[in-house]
Amino acid sequence: MMVFLVLVLVLVPLAQCKFPQCLMKDPIPILHKYYKLGDLSIAGIMSQIYMFSHPITFENRPSEELFDDPFHFSASWTYLASMELLSTKGRFIPNYRCDAQNNPVAVITGPNSNIALFTAVILCIYKIPQISYGSAPKMDNKTQSVFFHHMFPNQAHQNLGILHLLLYFRWTWIGVISVSDETGEIFVQDIAPMLSQNGICFDFIATIPATAFSSEIAIVMSEGVEIYKLVMRSTAKVMVLHGEIQTMIFLRLFLRIPEFEDIPVEAKGKIWILTAQVDFTSHPFQRNWDISFVHGAISFAVHSAELSGFQKFLQEKNLTSAKEDGFIRQFWQQAFLCSFSNFTVDKEGGEICTGEEKLKDLPESVFETTTTTHSYNIYNGVYAVVHALQAMWSSRFRATVPDGRWNLLNQEWWQVQPLSLCNEDCHAGFSRAKKEGQPFCCYDCLACPAGKISNEKDLNECSRCPEGQYPNKDQNLCLPKYFSFLSYEEPLGISLVTLALSFFFITTLVLGIFIKHRDSPLVKANNRDLTYTLLISLLLSFLCVLMFIGQPGKVTCLLRQTAFGIIFSVAVSCVLAKTVLVVLAFMATKPGSRMRRWVGKKLSSSIVISCSLLQGTICTVWLTMSPPFPDFDMHSVTEQIVLECNEGSVTMYYCVLSFLGFLAIISFTVAFVARKLPDSFNEAKFITFSMLVFCSVWVSFIPTYLSTKGKSMVAVEIFSILTSSAGLLGCIFSPKCYIILLRPELNTKGQLIKTKNQI
Incomplete structure (x- = not known):
């Protein structure tokens, strides 16, 4: 009979416990078992398999310590645990160990993909094989990937399953939320084009906020609130959630945000589609929370099978049967809400732990005794190492083993072939460039130029991302661009709308004042009809701003520039008519002048109508020849697809502006x-001051407009419209309103015939 000893080293405390995810702080053996490998009996084989994992701690900690816990998937603690594994037990001296009979042959890592990346940094230096039972990380380092094996299935199969599920139920309008790390980027990069090509659209693509310290909790909560608003305001009923094992904690908190924050957003029922990496894990303070949110949710699952005797083993486990388990007392207190300390009971209430409590009596939401996906992957991982040892022994070492025994401690487990290369591999994000005067197998690795990527090693050229995608910062992935336009819901849009409406009401008030005092000498002397026309055109100019905000449509694109051009032509022609009348009126006062016949309503009306008709003709030709239309700008902004109004004919657009300038x-x-x-x-x-402001605004508009991109171009034009209109309103009408309202004694016929020096 062959004896095979498996020692599992677990380095962190318990979360929502699903054995063998129930972990301990001290490196102690928890599993001893005999295995028979096929028909071959191997006597004296001893292996040590270690498992690294970082579930959330199952300790009652103050909220301010919640995100300072070093076991929250912390890189520093994983590095420390990896180095302790390679040091003498009980004495942490890096790269030194004196207990040579305790050498590890493999390490099982998980459940988070980051844990595998962290352990690989240390363990691959010592060429220790690693098996990941959680979601698979992307290994760009070739040396590290040699010692790494995934038990979790390829993500591509799950993506295809999500596609078939959505198509089956005809869910073509969805939201996507992913973890904010490289696995999330890869998920979005893979699934977004696949779904789009099959007729499925995205209302939004958001990322789960990540944090590691309590100082960041305010930022995380703020981001969580914004995502909550985005989800609940979305018209999409289906949400695809990609995450890791700890994502369930976020989801449970996320759906209870209205209880902690004052959010004026009505909660709406959503169908949650969860990826297989998400497991039902929770914090202690979530123990008594309602779990009805999972009803109606759809979760993908990796194949697993119930292990014989596993459930019975867990259900019968107690303190007396597991004296060597360093974590068991802490877990016991949290699971059964009891304490081994009379002092704690007296201080915090609760009961004394007897040690005879049964795990089978716990609800499944606290402790699940069935074999989970992660548990089954660990089980398969252990067997994979066992069979690998058997295959290696039987194929290469059987003839050289004395007395039928094999001392595993003296073997080098990494065994990959030696490398003889002129260059190291060019990683993703780089391309190969031939070295002048060197053989073709010698090359330099050059970073991909802006706008290009390489997603494989040793590519000769970088390639551009497909239309609608852009390179990530490492230039090894293409990410989908998001749609962008100046909306009513963003701060800039809200500010511009508020400003436009404020000026509209101020202009309305001024118009009301002039109508009320229409018979006063000041109003009469300044040509009432032109004044009313100018004020009405200013009212319309403030309102036409609203057509520039919001998602561009066919009607708004046709009207907004032409309406702006005609309205401003009326306003400026009114100012011109007022100026001409002032000059003619002064000339008409000279004895014998023939200018009197030109002073009157006919001249002012002719100026306004002719100028407006000429601008209207230009706009009509524009709309007839090459009208504006809704369009996409895919290239101006790297990460965005800008929804805009294509002006159709740029020449005609500048003709409109040129006529206004004239x-x-x-x-x-x-x-x-x-x-x-x-x-x-x-x-x-x-009028001089008003036109000086007007001309200054539009002269500075052109270079500013041409130097901006995306929705900022629209904001620049809106700001120019508001500023120039406000300049006309303020410079021309504020002095008159001052006299009418605050200095009525100056609003007399006698005052109006005084000279300037007398005033």
Whole structure:
């Protein structure tokens, strides 16, 4: 009979316990068993298989320590545990050990993909094989990947299953939430184009906030609240959640956010589709929480089988039968809500632990005794090592083993062939470049240029991402771009809308004041009809801003630039007419002047109508020849697909702006010449200031507009419209409102005929 001893080293305390995920702090043996490998009996084989895992601790810790716990998938503690494994037991001296009879032959890592990456950094130096029972990390380091094997199935199979599930139920409008690490990036990069090609659209793609310290809890909560709002406001009913084993903790907290935060968002029922890596794991404070949220959820699962005797072993386990388990007392207290200390019972309440409590009496939400996916993967991992040892012994060493015995401690387990290369491999994100004067097998590794990636090793050229995707920061993955436009819900959009409506109400108030005092000398002297027309055009200019905000549509794209051009033409032509009338009125006061017949409503109306019709003609030609239309800008912004209005004909767009500039320059010139006319009713000086502001805004608009990208271009145009309109309103009408409301004694016919010096 062959004796095979398996020692499992577990380095962290218990989470929502699913053996063998129930872990301990002290490296002690917990499993001894005899194995017979096929028909071959091997006497004296002793192996030590170690398991690294970092589930969430099952300790009652204050909330401020919740994210400072070193066992929360911490890289530093995993590195420390890896180095302790390679040091003398009980004496941590890196790279030194004197107990040569305790050499590990393999390490089982999990359940989080990061744990495997952390342990590989240390253990691969010593060429110790590693088997991951959790989700598989991406190994870019060729040396490390040689010593690594995945028990978890390929993610591509699960992605295909998600696709078939969505198509079967005709769920074509979904949201996607993934973990904020490389596995999440890979998941999104793989599944997004596959779903899109099969007619499934995304309302949003979000990432779960990650943290490692309590100082970051405020940021995490803030991000969690924003994701909650995004999910609950979404019209998509189906949410695909990709995560790791600890993601269930986040999901349980996430769905209870309204209980902790004041969120004016109505909770809506969603169908959650969970990937197989997500397991029902929880924190102690979630013990009594309702788990009804899982009803209706769909979770993918990896194949597993019930292990004979496993459930009975767990159900009968007690303190007396597991004296060597260093974690058992701590787990016992948390699982049965009791204490071994009278002092703790007196202080915190509860009961005294007898040690005879039965695990089978615990609810499954606290302790599940059936074989889970992760448990089954660990089981298979142990057997994989056993069979590998058998195969290696039988194929290479049988003839050389004295007395039928084989001392595993003296063997080198890594055994991969020696390498003889001119260069190290060029990793993903780099491409090969031939060295001048060197053989073709010698090359340099150059980083991919901006906008290109390489997702395999030793590629000769980097390639561009498909349309609608962009390279990640390492330039080894293509990520889907997200749609972007200036919306009413973002802070910038809200600010611009608020500003536009504020100016609209101010203009309405000014118009009301002038209508109320329409018979006063000041209003009469400044041509009431032109004043009303100018104020109404300013009202419309503030409102036309609203067409520039929101997702571009066919109608809004057709109207917003043409409406802006015509409305501003009316406004500027009114200013021009006012300026011309001021000059003609002064000239008409000279004896014998023939200008009197030109001073009147006909001239002002002719100026406004002719200028407006000319601008309207330009806009009509524009809409007839090459009208604006909704479009996508895939290239201006790296990570975004900008939804915009394509102007159709850029030439016609600049013709509209040029005509406005022409009117503004004429108005400014005439007003500047007439600014020193002596009559107190002279508006020329105010018009001069207003047109100076107007021209300054639009002269600076063109270079600013051309130098911005994405939705910022729309914001620049909106800001220019608001600023120039507000300049006209403030410079022309604020002095008049001041006299009408605060200095009524100046609003008399006698005051209006005084000279400027007298005022």
